[in-house]
Ligand SMILES: Nc1ncnc2c1ncn2[C@@H]1O[C@H](COP(=O)(O)OP(=O)(O)OP(=O)(O)O)[C@@H](O)[C@H]1O
């Protein structure tokens with residue numbers, strides 16, 4: 284990518300290195316004391332964690348603990364919620380996306396998002412859903428668009444199912460297919476970071492499997508953050524895991540370590556299934 | 560109620576209620592059918608080629624036609640649709656998509672005011688603001704008055720249907736890195752298009768039927784004119800004037816004008832539906 288700025292090594296990273304991790308780790312993003320308020324209520328408080336480039340970071344934790352809230356803070360989606368207010372920093376390649384003068388539109392162009400509920404554009408065809416971002420950003424050449432559609436749908440493991448009916452409405456797909464369509468749509472604009480909020484919660488095991496496979500492929504080009512309720516999934520797909528509890532980041536570290544020897548007893552209780 | 564019990568009686572009751580519903584619906588629709596029927600039957604018999612191609616002629620020359628009023632109606636209403644439609648759309652978008660915008664409270668007051676203001680007074684507003692300074696009645700002033708009739712209707716309809724578009728559509732668009740205006744114009748508005756069009760058509764139909772605001776603005780004109788800079792006649796104005804005339808020729812022309820106006824509104828609605836049909 285572009286040139287790398289000198290980095291301050293976060294303490295967690297040192298721990299990771301001590302644990303024998305690869306030395307080529309670079310944070311693509313970094314949350315620094317990120318807090319999101321809904322009115323007076325804290326949705327998620329004082330979160331600091333790195334998001335390493337070309338790795339999959341999983342966010343786990345019981346329902347309502349603030350995973351979605353944190354994820355949405357990473358691409359300024361809270362800007363649209365009048366009651367929500369964000370404090371702290373979220374760095375993308377060293378630059379705070381909340382700094383004055385930063386255009387949230389640019390931020391979101393670089394940091395894509397897949398939502399918890401599938402949300403294809405209701406009036407558009409499958410084809411047009413995938414290229415919605417590209418087209419509205421001014422890409423017109425048909426072969427470029429065609430290519431983007433096939434590539435993105437392949438990546439989202441949907442191509443084979445829809446290649447013969449690309450002109451059908453996006454809404455005519457099943458829920459799981461719609462979610463993969465949304466993934467394809469997000470991938471089509473080639474974001475640097477992809478935030479996924481429980482992308483497989485509506486999918487059958489086979490599509491889930493293909494999305495999980497997709498992730499290991501994806502991380503060659505993209506940095507992925509995935510919220511999941513599925514422990515096995517987090518263990519399977521992620522390189523790093525953050526555990527949230529009641530609006531706090533309780534533990535962050537390499538997935539293998541978080542799952543085998545968590546430092547916090549609350550994490551251990553959760554992953555061993557004693558609550559949550 | 561016992562499950563499965565007394566099936567016969569329940570069926571009968573169901574029939575009875577259904578009958579009541581149908582009767583009620585008929586009662587509501589009947590006046591509409593009667594009015595439309597009368598307009599169609601009486602109007603149709605008064606329609607002829609002269610009606611469409613000839614302008615006003617004195618009665619002793621046969622009375623002529625209403626070409627001048629048809630042309631005037633089309634010119635003024637299309638311009639009014641352009642102005643009033645755009646203003647109404649813009650206002651509706653602002654209220655629905657930028658709920659915290661500082662101009663919104665004013666916008667809402669103005670819209671409510673316009674909505675409650677009799678059309679005649681809208682004509683007076685334009686009379687004061689345009690006709691007096693310009694020193695004469697013009698089709699342009701008439702179109703502006705009709706636009707004032709349309710604005711609150713279009714605005715409310717637009718705001719209403721845009722608010723029905725799920726929030727997730729906007730989020731999905733924004734998350735792709737699209738600017739807000741782009742999301743609204745290219746994704747939200749199309750999702751609500753049928754409703755928006757209906758709003759525009761409601762406004763158009765309402766304005767096309769207004770005679771009162773044109774009195775002090777367009778001023779009426781017995782000659783055929785293709786310029787909005789001149790005084791302009793409209794069908795609604797003609798109906799109002801002719802309906803009270805003793806001459807049967809004029810009264811027939813009023814009926815025919817009613818029919819043409821009705822058909823015009825109907826055709827506009829169908830055209831809009833067709834233009835925005837699902838492809
Ligand atoms: N728009 C909002 N307004 C007010 N409070 C909110 C809003 N969105 C979320 N919250 C609150 O913030 C807290 C965190 O919610 P969040 O959606 O981030 O949880 P989550 O970890 O994603 O849960 P789940 O696993 O069920 O998706 C919850 O207590 C929730 O009630």
Ligand SMILES: [Mg+2]
Nearest residue numbers: 350351399480
């Ligand atoms: Mg959530």
